[in-house]
Amino acid sequence: MGKQSSYQRVLLKISGESLLGKDSFGINQDACLKTAQELNRVKNTGVELAVVIGGGNIFRGLQLEALGLERTPADHMGMLATLINGIALQQALLKIGAKAKVMSALECPKVAEPYNWERANQNLAKGEIVIFVGGTGNPYFTTDTAAALRASEIGADLLLKATKVSGVYNKDPKLNPEAALYKHLSYSQYLAENLKVMDATAVSLCMSNQIPIFVFDMQALETDNLFEIISQGNQGTMVDHNE
Numbered sequence: 389m390g391k392q393s394s395y396q397r398v399l400l401k402i403s404g405e406s407l408l409g410k411d412s413f414g415i416n417q418d419a420c421l422k423t424a425q426e427l428n429r430v431k432n433t434g435v436e437l438a439v440v441i442g443g444g445n446i447f448r449g450l451q452l453e454a455l456g457l458e459r460t461p462a463d464h465m466g467m468l469a470t471l472i473n474g475i476a477l478q479q480a481l482l483k484i485g486a487k488a489k490v491m492s493a494l495e496c497p498k499v500a501e502p503y504n505w506e507r508a509n510q511n512l513a514k515g516e517i518v519i520f521v522g523g524t525g526n527p528y529f530t531t532d533t534a535a536a537l538r539a540s541e542i543g544a545d546l547l548l549k550a551t552k553v554s555g556v557y558n559k560d561p562k563l564n565p566e567a568a569l570y571k572h573l574s575y576s577q578y579l580a581e582n583l584k585v586m587d588a589t590a591v592s593l594c595m596s597n598q599i600p601i602f603v604f605d606m607q608a609l610e611t612d613n614l615f616e617i618i619s620q621g622n623q624g625t626m627v628d629h630n631e
Contacts, residue, residue: 393615395545397436397512400427401535402550404445404473406606414445415476424480426609427517431486433615436512438542439519440535441477443469463527467494470531474521475500487516493525493534505541512542529589536590540597547599548614549586550606555625556585573627591627600628 402423409419431437446469452462474490481488489511492500500521501507511518523534532549539547558581559567575595579588585603594601604624608614617623 393433393435394619395435395615397438397542397544398430398546398548399438399440399535399539399542399544400430400548400550401440401532402442402606403552404442404469405552406441406550407473407476408445415473420476420480421483423609424477424484424486427477427481428484428486429612430609430614431517436515437517438508438512438538438544439477439517440531440538441470441473441519441521442531443467443473445469446472460527463523463529464494467521467523467525470521470523471496471500474519478519481517487514488519489516490519490521493520493522496522508538508542530587532586532590533593536586536593536599539599540593544599546618547594547601549601549603550609551585551603552606553585554605554623555603556583556627558583560584570625571621572630573625574631575627575629576631578627585625594627595629598629600626602626 406423407415407420409416427437427439443466447465452465471492471494478488478490490500491503491508493503495502503520508518520534520538523529523531524537535547553561554569556570556573557567558570561567575591578591586601602618602624604617608617
């Protein structure tokens with residue numbers, strides 16, 4: 389087992405693409421199982437773990453505007469995609485012996501438990517991995533904002549944001565080889581520089597509730613030392629109130 393976490397309760401935001409594997413669309417069984425094992429590894433460091441998963445492997449609401457859909461129904465479809473991912477991830481977690489619950493902001497009681505603040509806290513306290521799906525339940529909000537909202541509601545000590553890059557850069561590192569990685573940012577600096585790894589609404593919500601955000605390469609979930617990486621401060625980007 390890797391380094392034990394100094395945090396008690398964390399929320400991890402992962403993308404729907406984490407379930408793609410080698411496929412270009414949908415849910416790859418091996419990738420889903422691998423993601424479940426990674427989540428269980430984080431859980432076994434001693435934290436209470438909540439997860440928000442995106443739906444981009446199935447549907448992105450913004451992409452469908454180009455096909456003539458209004459934003460609201462397109463976003464509803466995107467929220468339903470997160471519900472599908474959440475159920476798949478829960479089943480993978482149960483398969484490896486981890487306790488997991490899916491809670492949905494979209495009411496779909498025959499499929500998932502409706503989100504309830506009290507029940508969510510009870511489930512986390514019992515050691516279950518709680519997967520929040522359905523976004524915020526409202527259009528025009530991203531899953532990043534849903535992650536910040538749920539982190540605020542459950543009193544998370546840290547919001548973990550898994551990405552395809554090593555942290556927050558001053559420019560897009562895929563387009564600019566000279567892009568520089570920030571090791572640390574204050575909320576205000578992040579917002580002032582209009583950085584794009586998380587949307588401004590999500591960062592503002594974390595700032596209001598003093599929840600630090602750690603942005604990191606999702607490949608770090610494949611190791612057993614995520615919290616050692618955080619404590620050493622030599623990978624990823626920490627966003628918090630410190631200037």
